[in-house]
Amino acid sequence: MKITELKAVLEKKKADFAVFYNSDSTSPNPNMFYFSGYNGLGALIVPRKQAPFLIAPEMEFQRAKTSAIKKVYSMEKKRFFESISKIVNKKKLKARSIAIDKSSFTLNAYRHFKKYFKKSKAKDISFNCIKLREIKTEKEISYLTKSCSYADKIVQKSINSFKDFKTESDAAAFLEYEAKKLGLGLSFNPIIASGTNGSMPHHEPSSAKIKKGFCVIDFGVKYKGYCSDITRTIYIGKPSANEKEIYNSLLAVQKNTISQIKENSKCSQLYDFVNKSLGSHGKYFTHGLGHGVGVEIHELPNLALNSNDKIMNNMVFTIEPGIYFPRKFGIRIEDTVLFKSKPIALTKTSKDLLIT
Amino acid sequence: MKITELKAVLEKKKADFAVFYNSDSTSPNPNMFYFSGYNGLGALIVPRKQAPFLIAPEMEFQRAKTSAIKKVYSMEKKRFFESISKIVNKKKLKARSIAIDKSSFTLNAYRHFKKYFKKSKAKDISFNCIKLREIKTEKEISYLTKSCSYADKIVQKSINSFKDFKTESDAAAFLEYEAKKLGLGLSFNPIIASGTNGSMPHHEPSSAKIKKGFCVIDFGVKYKGYCSDITRTIYIGKPSANEKEIYNSLLAVQKNTISQIKENSKCSQLYDFVNKSLGSHGKYFTHGLGHGVGVEIHELPNLALNSNDKIMNNMVFTIEPGIYFPRKFGIRIEDTVLFKSKPIALTKTSKDLLIT
Numbered sequence: 107m108k109i110t111e112l113k114a115v116l117e118k119k120k121a122d123f124a125v126f127y128n129s130d131s132t133s134p135n136p137n138m139f140y141f142s143g144y145n146g147l148g149a150l151i152v153p154r155k156q157a158p159f160l161i162a163p164e165m166e167f168q169r170a171k172t173s174a175i176k177k178v179y180s181m182e183k184k185r186f187f188e189s190i191s192k193i194v195n196k197k198k199l200k201a202r203s204i205a206i207d208k209s210s211f212t213l214n215a216y217r218h219f220k221k222y223f224k225k226s227k228a229k230d231i232s233f234n235c236i237k238l239r240e241i242k243t244e245k246e247i248s249y250l251t252k253s254c255s256y257a258d259k260i261v262q263k264s265i266n267s268f269k270d271f272k273t274e275s276d277a278a279a280f281l282e283y284e285a286k287k288l289g290l291g292l293s294f295n296p297i298i299a300s301g302t303n304g305s306m307p308h309h310e311p312s313s314a315k316i317k318k319g320f321c322v323i324d325f326g327v328k329y330k331g332y333c334s335d336i337t338r339t340i341y342i343g344k345p346s347a348n349e350k351e352i353y354n355s356l357l358a359v360q361k362n363t364i365s366q367i368k369e370n371s372k373c374s375q376l377y378d379f380v381n382k383s384l385g386s387h388g389k390y391f392t393h394g395l396g397h398g399v400g401v402e403i404h405e406l407p408n409l410a411l412n413s414n415d416k417i418m419n420n421m422v423f424t425i426e427p428g429i430y431f432p433r434k435f436g437i438r439i440e441d442t443v444l445f446k447s448k449p450i451a452l453t454k455t456s457k458d459l460l461i462t
Numbered sequence: 463m464k465i466t467e468l469k470a471v472l473e474k475k476k477a478d479f480a481v482f483y484n485s486d487s488t489s490p491n492p493n494m495f496y497f498s499g500y501n502g503l504g505a506l507i508v509p510r511k512q513a514p515f516l517i518a519p520e521m522e523f524q525r526a527k528t529s530a531i532k533k534v535y536s537m538e539k540k541r542f543f544e545s546i547s548k549i550v551n552k553k554k555l556k557a558r559s560i561a562i563d564k565s566s567f568t569l570n571a572y573r574h575f576k577k578y579f580k581k582s583k584a585k586d587i588s589f590n591c592i593k594l595r596e597i598k599t600e601k602e603i604s605y606l607t608k609s610c611s612y613a614d615k616i617v618q619k620s621i622n623s624f625k626d627f628k629t630e631s632d633a634a635a636f637l638e639y640e641a642k643k644l645g646l647g648l649s650f651n652p653i654i655a656s657g658t659n660g661s662m663p664h665h666e667p668s669s670a671k672i673k674k675g676f677c678v679i680d681f682g683v684k685y686k687g688y689c690s691d692i693t694r695t696i697y698i699g700k701p702s703a704n705e706k707e708i709y710n711s712l713l714a715v716q717k718n719t720i721s722q723i724k725e726n727s728k729c730s731q732l733y734d735f736v737n738k739s740l741g742s743h744g745k746y747f748t749h750g751l752g753h754g755v756g757v758e759i760h761e762l763p764n765l766a767l768n769s770n771d772k773i774m775n776n777m778v779f780t781i782e783p784g785i786y787f788p789r790k791f792g793i794r795i796e797d798t799v800l801f802k803s804k805p806i807a808l809t810k811t812s813k814d815l816l817i818t
Binding site: 130131133146147164165166168169206208209210211212213214216217230232273275276278279280282283284285286287288289291294295305306307308309311312313392393402403404430432433 | 486487488489502503520521522524525562564565566567568569570572573586588629631632634635636638639640641642643644645647650651661662663664665667668669748749760786788789
C-alpha cells in the first residue's frame with residue numbers, strides 16, 4: 107500500500123531508496139508488510155525513482171513471488187545487507203542517502219548495514235511510515251471492516267457458549283479455534299480475565315476455573331493482515347445493584363466518548379473526558395483510552411492523556427475505557443471505530459451487560 | 463534464569479548494570495523474559511553488585527510482581543529510560559558503563575537511552591546472552607521436555623483426526639485449540655502444507671481444500687515460556703512406490719543424523735552429512751538442518767552449512783532435514799533433541815509414513 111506516498115517521502119528526505127528488513131519470521135516487520143504484502147524473511151527495497159523489489163532467501167522465494175511486489179531477487183543465507191548491496195550495485199542505484207525505519211532497525215543490524223554502505227547517510231523514516239499508515243485507504247477500510255465483523259461473530263459465539271467453558275484457557279482456546287477455522291490470524295493472544303484477574307488489563311488466560319463476577323473478553327482477528335479489536339465484559343453469577351451501576355456508568359461513558367468524536371478532536375481531550383466522566387472511579391482508569399488499528403494492533407493515533415494526535419478522516423482506532431480495581435475486578439468495553447465524517451463503530455456486538 | 467552468570471558477564475565486561483526493555487506486549491523481549499520470567503511491558507535492570515529489579519507501568523504492576531524478580535518499581539507512561547535513570551540515580555548505582563542487547567535495542571530506543579545516559583558507555587552483551595541461553599539448566603530441560611511431550615500429544619491427536627479436516631486452516635485451528643485448551647502458548651503459527659504448498663517450508667495454512675499427496679505438519683507449543691518443535695509429514699491418498707522411497711530415504715537420513723551426534727560434533731558437518739546423504743535430492747534441501755530451542759523457537763546452536771557452532775551437553779535443538787521440490791511437494795521430518803551425553807529425542811511421535 108501507498109508506495110507512491112512512500113516515494114514522495116523519499117523525495118522530501120532526498121533519500122535514494124528505502125530499505126526494510128525482516129530477520130525473524132515469528133515477528134514480521136509491519137512496515138515491510140504494509141508496503142509489500144510480504145511478511146516472510148528478507149528485505150524490501152523501494153528506490154525513489156524505480157520499481158520496488160524484494161530480496162528473499164531461496165526457501166521463501168515462492169511466497170515472496172505471490173506478494174504485491176513483482177520483482178524478487180535471491181538472498182544469500184541471512185546476509186541481508188551484503189545481498190542488498192550487490193543488487194543495488196548491479197542496478198546502479200545511487201546510495202548516498204538511504205531511508206531506514208529506526209524504530210525497528212536494531213543496533214546490530216545497523217552495524218552490518220554500515221559494513222556494506224560505509225559512505226551512505228541513513229535517514230530515519232519511522233515516523234513517516236507510521237503517519238502514512240495512520241490514514242487508511244478504502245481498501246484497508248474494507249479489510250478492517252471485514253476483520254471487525256469476523257471478530258464480532260466469534261465473540262458473540264463465545265458468549266453464547268460461555269457456560270460450557272470451565273477455565274479462562276477454554277474460552278481463549280474457543281476464540282482462537284473459531285478464528286483459525288476461518289483461516290484468520292489473531293491480532294493478539296485473546297484475554298479472558300475473570301474475577302480478580304480482570305483488574306490486570308493484560309492478564310494471560312489461566313487454566314484455573316473461571317471465577318464468578320465480571321469477566322473481560324478481549325479479542326481480535328487478522329483478516330488479510332489487518333487487525334480488529336473488541337472487548338466485552340460479561341457477568342458470571344448475579345451482579346449486585348452496585349456492580350450493575352458501575353458497569354452501566356462505564357458503558358455510558360464509552361458511548362458518549364464515541365458519539366462526541368469529531369474531525370480534529372484532540373485525543374488527549376477524549377482521554378480527559380473519560381477520566382472526568384468516571385468521577386471517583388477515574389483513578390482506576392489506569393490503561394490508555396485507545397489506539398489506532400491497522401497492520402499492527404497498536405498504531406497511531408494514540409488516545410492517551412499526553413498525546414498530541416488528532417482524529418482525522420479515515421482513521422481507525424479503538425475506544426476502550428476500563429476501570430481496574432486492584433485485586434478486586436476489572437471492566438473494559440471496547441469498540442474499533444472508523445472515523446469517516448462521523449464515528450462509525452466497526453464492532454457491533456451488543457454492549458448491554460450480559461449475565462450468564 | 464542464570465542471573466549469577468549474567469552478573470559474571472557484567473564483571474568481565476566491566477559494566478555497572480545491564481538493561482533490557484520491552485516496549486511491545488505482542489512481541490516480548492526474550493532475554494528480559496529469560497532473566498526475569500516477566501514478559502510484560504517495562505524494563506529489567508541487573509546491577510553487577512545488587513539485586514535485579516523491574517520497572518513496569520501501573521497496569522502491569524501486579525503481573526510483574528508475580529515474576530521471579532522481587533523488586534518492582536513504577537514506570538512513567540512509556541518513558542522507559544527517563545524512569546530508569548531516576549531509579550538508578552535514587553539507588554546511587556554507577557552508570558559509567560551499561561550493558562545492552564544490541565540485537566534487540568533499536569536505533570530509536572538508543573537515541574532515547576542516550577538522552578538520559580549521556581556519559582555512559584554502552585556495551586553489547588547480545589552474544590553473551592544467547593550463549594548463556596544455549597546451554598540449558600535442569601529446570602529448563604524439564605520445561606522443554608514437558609513442552610515436547612505436549613506437542614507430541616497434540617500432533618498425534620491431529621493425525622488421528624486428520625480425515626475430519628477439510629482445509630489446512632481446519633487442521634491448524636485444531637492444533638491451536640488443543641494447545642490453548644491446555645493453557646499452552648504456541649512456539650509459532652502451525653504450518654499445515656499439503657500438496658504443492660509443501661514445497662514452501664514456511665507456507666501459511668490456507669483455507670483451500672487439503673490436497674492429495676504429502677502433507678507437512680509443523681507444530682510446537684510453549685510450556686512455561688519454553689518452546690517445542692516437531693514436524694511430521696503424512697500422506698493423503700495412495701503414495702507411489704517412488705514417493706514412499708523418497709520419504710523413507712529422508713527418514714533414514716534424519717535418524718542417522720540424530721544417532722551420530724556426539725559431544726563437540728560440528729553443526730556444519732551434520733549439515734554436510736545430510737546434504738551428501740540425500741544424494742541427488744541434496745539440491746532440494748533448501749532449508750536449514752535445525753536450530754536451538756528455548757524461550758525462543760530459534761536459538762543457538764545454528765545447524766547450518768556455514769555455522770561454527772558445536773554440540774555440547776545440555777543443548778536442545780531440532781534436527782529437521784527436508785526436501786522441497788519447487789511447485790511439486792515437500793517432505794520434512796523434525797524432532798527436538800536434547801544432547802545429554804547422548805542425543806535424546808524429546809519429541810516421540812512415530813515417524814513411519816502415515817497414510818490417511
